Amino acid sequence: xETKTQPQTKEANPMxxxxxxxxxxxxxxxxxEGVDLLFGYPGGAxxxxxxxxxxxxxxxxxxxxxxxxxxxxxxxGFARVTGxxxxxxxxxxxxxxxxxxxIADAMVDSTPMVVISGQVASPLLGTDAFQETxxxxxxxxxxxxxxxxxxxEEIPEAIAKAFYIARSGRPGPVLIDITKDAQFAxxxxxxxxxxxxxxxTPATPTKKDKVAEAARLINLAKKPLALVGQGVVLGxxxxxxxxxxxxxxxxxxxxxxxxSALPTEHELNVGMLGMHGNYGPNVKTNESxxxxxxxxxxxxxxTGNVQKYATNAKVVHLEIDPAEINKIIYADVPVVxxxxxxxxMLTAMVSENEHTDWLNEFRVCDKVExxxxxxxxxxxxxxxxxxxEVIRRVTDSYGDDAIMVTDVGQHQMMASRYFKFKNTxxxxxxxxxxxxxxxxxxxxxxxxxxxxRPVCLFVGDGGFQMTxxxxxxxxxxxxxxxxxxxxxxxxGMVRQWQEMFFDKRYASTxxxxxxxxxxxxxxxxxxxxxxxxxxxDAAVQQMVSxxxxxxxxxxxxxxxNVFPMVPTGASxxxxxxx
Amino acid sequence: xxxxxxxxxxxxxxxxxxNQITTVFTRRHINIESLNTSESAIPGIHKFTIVVxxxxxxVNKLLGQIEKIIDVIKAYVFTTDEIIHEEVALYKVKxxxxxxxxxxxxxxxxxxxxxxxxxxxxxxxxxxGHKADTQELFDKLDNFGVSQFVRSGRIxxxxxxxxxxxxxxxxxxxxxxxxx
Numbered sequence: 216x217e218t219k220t221q222p223q224t225k226e227a228n229p230m231x232x233x234x235x236x237x238x239x240x241x242x243x244x245x246x247x248e249g250v251d252l253l254f255g256y257p258g259g260a261x262x263x264x265x266x267x268x269x270x271x272x273x274x275x276x277x278x279x280x281x282x283x284x285x286x287x288x289x290x291x292g293f294a295r296v297t298g299x300x301x302x303x304x305x306x307x308x309x310x311x312x313x314x315x316x317x318i319a320d321a322m323v324d325s326t327p328m329v330v331i332s333g334q335v336a337s338p339l340l341g342t343d344a345f346q347e348t349x350x351x352x353x354x355x356x357x358x359x360x361x362x363x364x365x366x367x368e369e370i371p372e373a374i375a376k377a378f379y380i381a382r383s384g385r386p387g388p389v390l391i392d393i394t395k396d397a398q399f400a401x402x403x404x405x406x407x408x409x410x411x412x413x414x415x416t417p418a419t420p421t422k423k424d425k426v427a428e429a430a431r432l433i434n435l436a437k438k439p440l441a442l443v444g445q446g447v448v449l450g451x452x453x454x455x456x457x458x459x460x461x462x463x464x465x466x467x468x469x470x471x472x473x474x475s476a477l478p479t480e481h482e483l484n485v486g487m488l489g490m491h492g493n494y495g496p497n498v499k500t501n502e503s504x505x506x507x508x509x510x511x512x513x514x515x516x517x518t519g520n521v522q523k524y525a526t527n528a529k530v531v532h533l534e535i536d537p538a539e540i541n542k543i544i545y546a547d548v549p550v551v552x553x554x555x556x557x558x559x560m561l562t563a564m565v566s567e568n569e570h571t572d573w574l575n576e577f578r579v580c581d582k583v584e585x586x587x588x589x590x591x592x593x594x595x596x597x598x599x600x601x602x603x604e605v606i607r608r609v610t611d612s613y614g615d616d617a618i619m620v621t622d623v624g625q626h627q628m629m630a631s632r633y634f635k636f637k638n639t640x641x642x643x644x645x646x647x648x649x650x651x652x653x654x655x656x657x658x659x660x661x662x663x664x665x666x667x668r669p670v671c672l673f674v675g676d677g678g679f680q681m682t683x684x685x686x687x688x689x690x691x692x693x694x695x696x697x698x699x700x701x702x703x704x705x706x707g708m709v710r711q712w713q714e715m716f717f718d719k720r721y722a723s724t725x726x727x728x729x730x731x732x733x734x735x736x737x738x739x740x741x742x743x744x745x746x747x748x749x750x751x752d753a754a755v756q757q758m759v760s761x762x763x764x765x766x767x768x769x770x771x772x773x774x775x776n777v778f779p780m781v782p783t784g785a786s787x788x789x790x791x792x793x
Numbered sequence: 794x795x796x797x798x799x800x801x802x803x804x805x806x807x808x809x810x811x812n813q814i815t816t817v818f819t820r821r822h823i824n825i826e827s828l829n830t831s832e833s834a835i836p837g838i839h840k841f842t843i844v845v846x847x848x849x850x851x852v853n854k855l856l857g858q859i860e861k862i863i864d865v866i867k868a869y870v871f872t873t874d875e876i877i878h879e880e881v882a883l884y885k886v887k888x889x890x891x892x893x894x895x896x897x898x899x900x901x902x903x904x905x906x907x908x909x910x911x912x913x914x915x916x917x918x919x920x921x922g923h924k925a926d927t928q929e930l931f932d933k934l935d936n937f938g939v940s941q942f943v944r945s946g947r948i949x950x951x952x953x954x955x956x957x958x959x960x961x962x963x964x965x966x967x968x969x970x971x972x973x
Contacts, residue, residue: 352812355809355816356813359863360864412863413805414805414864415863420968537857538854538857538858541850541854542854542857
């Protein structure tokens with residue numbers, strides 16, 4: 216997933232050394248890395264950098280968020296839909312600590328990002344100065360790399376290294392902390408892009424013998440199942456995946472972050488894995504004789520009880536990060552490397568096949584799931600509206616070609632189950648960390664990254680209020696984000712667990728909500744409210760045809776549940792349909 | 794099955810790296826039995842020697858996580874029979890107890906220890922060896938009263954003929970020059 220830097224950064228065409236401040240050097244370095252959009256919030260310790268930004272406004276579009284958490288999530292949304300490195304800037308102390316949640320989210324979801332934080336002047340370090348925090352210490356376990364710059368001379372190299380590390384190999388967030396005196400100091404600026412770091416190997420070359428061994432197992436397998444993760448998207452290997460699947464005839468299921476790597480309607484797409492995934496891929500995991508994991512990490516929400524996971528299968532694991540091999544599930548054949556490289560090698564060695572009978576077993580499961588769950592969710596016989604029917608109405612209205620952004624909770628699982636995709640990089644959701652409040656700012660970032668594509672945010676009434684102030688940023692930028700608020704006046708997922716596992720003791724999950732339409736109006740965001748199925752179509756149409764941001768609030772059934780469900784500690788084959 | 798493993802971790806010499814490495818252990822509730830940091834034979838490359846008592850499976854996972862740290866160049870794991878290892882211990886006793894009998898002098902000779910300093914008040918004894926030996930000497934000396942005792946972290950070199958790190962660096966150089 217190495218995005219090549221802009222041509223002007225090539226060493227063959229070196230910049231003449233220019234005299235400038237550290238702050239200007241930050242601006243120049245960002246331009247060298249091809250940055251034209253960043254999200255942030257100014258404050259005392261980063262003011263020199265913002266002052267430099269003032270002179271670069273024509274080249275660098277800075278989006279002023281309403282809270283630093285919003286800046287990081289917006290940068291994540293931008294990165295996920297564009298494949299570029301998301302950039303944000305925050306001040307020291309509370310600015311930096313407010314960014315922590317987003318950085319942790321980006322770390323666990325492998326999102327390429329560079330965070331630049333201001334820091335107190337270097338003589339004040341360690342003195343408990345105003346707005347001083349040890350941000351390098353705090354973010355050490357949640358960044359791929361971080362570094363504190365105390366001398367202006369280090370700025371170009373630190374930023375070059377930051378971008379290289381953030382985007383190469385298994386991507387992740389990098390934080391560069393720059394002291395205020397380094398921002399002010401003058402340097403002779405010269406930029407050299409970083410293309411290697413001695414102690415860091417982004418991706419090892421794929422070993423041919425491992426691929427051959429994997430191909431041998433695939434050719435012998437009677438019931439192979441491919442598990443598609445975000446590694447396919449991050450490696451830009453969607454085409455390679457499709458070719459592999461179509462030649463080998465292997466059914467493919469996806470993880471939450473692998474969603475949209477394979478079109479929804481592809482005949483080999485058998486659905487979502489894990490806790491609220493589809494019935495087929497979960498139960499068939501334990502009937503399969505070969506699991507081919509492609510760029511995924513066997514998260515516990517995917518595996519359920521690992522002792523009872525894939526009990527009849529050998530495992531082939533294609534993965535860029537060697538630390539993921541054998542971390543959760545033992546790999547009989549580990550294929551370490553970028554899937555962009557390993558998938559075509561594998562395709563060349565596997566025989567053409569059609570696993571018709573095996574694929575039909577998934578169709579049988581689909582029928583069961585349709586009868587027990589999906590039909591009622593999409594075409595409810597009850598009066599109350601379901602999340603599923605709203606989501607399906609929205610995806611249909613966009614011809615299945617919108618970007619889906621979600622917050623975290625019931626609506627997230629419903630959206631992943633019922634939104635449909637034709638194109639890759641169409642999903643922005645908080646997977647590993649499960650950050651409520653992620654949705655609204657991430658949708659803004661996604662929209663700014665892909666201004667031509669429709670962006671639909673599905674959000675619950677709980678998560679919406681965690682970062683609701685970013686409506687202000689949407690107002691200011693007029694980013695035409697379509698917000699679909701699935702309002703059940705509950706923290707729905709927690710309530711569902713309370714219903715199922717805590718005898719309906721609804722401890723602190725019911726919300727008394729404000730008038731969301733009035734709030735939206737205050738921020739200049741148009742909206743509509745639907746509490747009756749008969750009005751849903753018209754409201755969705757109003758949203759789709761509206762030029763600009765829109766809040767569609769749908770009052771859904773208060774106590775709807777997400778099924779199927781693999782309860783924690785249970786095996787994937789013990790998935791519950793009711 | 795749990796057993797003793799010695800990890801040799803080679804890294805760039807950067808501030809904060811020790812913290813990043815130890816976090817890998819603390820996050821997984823694995824106790825570090827001993828830790829030593831020093832320069833390595835190669836200029837600019839730092840070496841951490843860490844002893845843990847855990848399973849093979851777990852130690853391999855630790856190794857993976859440690860190697861993921863950007864500034865770590867390479868990490869190796871060894872069982873105790875694959876390395877030559879030593880620790881150094883210092884014992885402070887009253888000089889009076891040394892003079893009162895021959896016993897302390899006899900122990901110093903028997904254990905191959907040596908006396909570093911003698912003042913009218915105290916005597917400092919030093920012994921290098923494996924943990925069991927330095928501990929045994931402590932137990933014996935303590936009969937006469939040891940007022941201070943300290944043992945260093947383990948230091949170790951491999952018994953291998955080839956040098957793993959140098960070979961790795963050569964391989965790396967070759968791979969990266971291919972990329973250029």
